[in-house]
Amino acid sequence: MNRKDVIDFIYNEADLLDRMQWQSWIELYHPDARYWMPLEWQQTDPVLQPSLMYEDLLLLKVRVERLAGERTFSQKPKSRCHHLLQAPQLTALDEAAGTASTRTSFIYTETRGDVLERFSGWASHDLVTVDGALRIKLKRIDLINFDAPFSNIQLFM
Template structure:
């Protein structure tokens, strides 16, 4: 088995963003472990997704439901489909433990979501809690901290 390098961790984050930009949602979902969560806190420095309201706190089942909704023929809010673009700062390795196969990578981003003549831009940081599963990196937790997390938002259709 090959050791995971810093370059592997960085490349993983870039590849994941590209999957989302290309709407390869099924491929993207396979990056998550079965016990994974996608979390977008509602407050700065929020520490608990269960005792406090979040913008999103979805397990793998809910992610799958959202993907099925996005690809559904009767999802009129997605006709035409929303599109997105991630502009990422170079990811930084916050921690890496080869012995346990656990890694944390933080990335600042600007994210643009567009549909028809409406365009929305978000800025923030993503924190990937990655684990090694059978020699491959997988996401156990993806946390999205928006700069303006406490603002009033419309529907966020896609994944940041």
């Protein structure tokens, strides 16, 4: 694992989401992974403080199955998304331990029917190498407007 591998991984993850390749996307996650969207600015605790989302791999898989299901009537028409990423910043890299951390500024657009919503913020990834492949241990989404009222966020940022 090197800097280029890590940055390519971040771009690939966003591309899988944009192309609705749910199964390939979920395979990027470590078995102990968490997907976290804090409710407060600079929040440090996802358990004792409320969060917009704090999901383990099982819950992510349930959401992916719902999105891929043919009888998911809340997804007719299906939601679509687009990630516009700045270049990921490598905040830590330990090649010997097989770990890396990144922070990426983004603009995320989600649409369903005639509704278009846009979110801005930062995605942080804690990555670990498992059997020679990078896996997401923690993905944290910090929205710039975390305190605004939201409708349902259907997909993954």
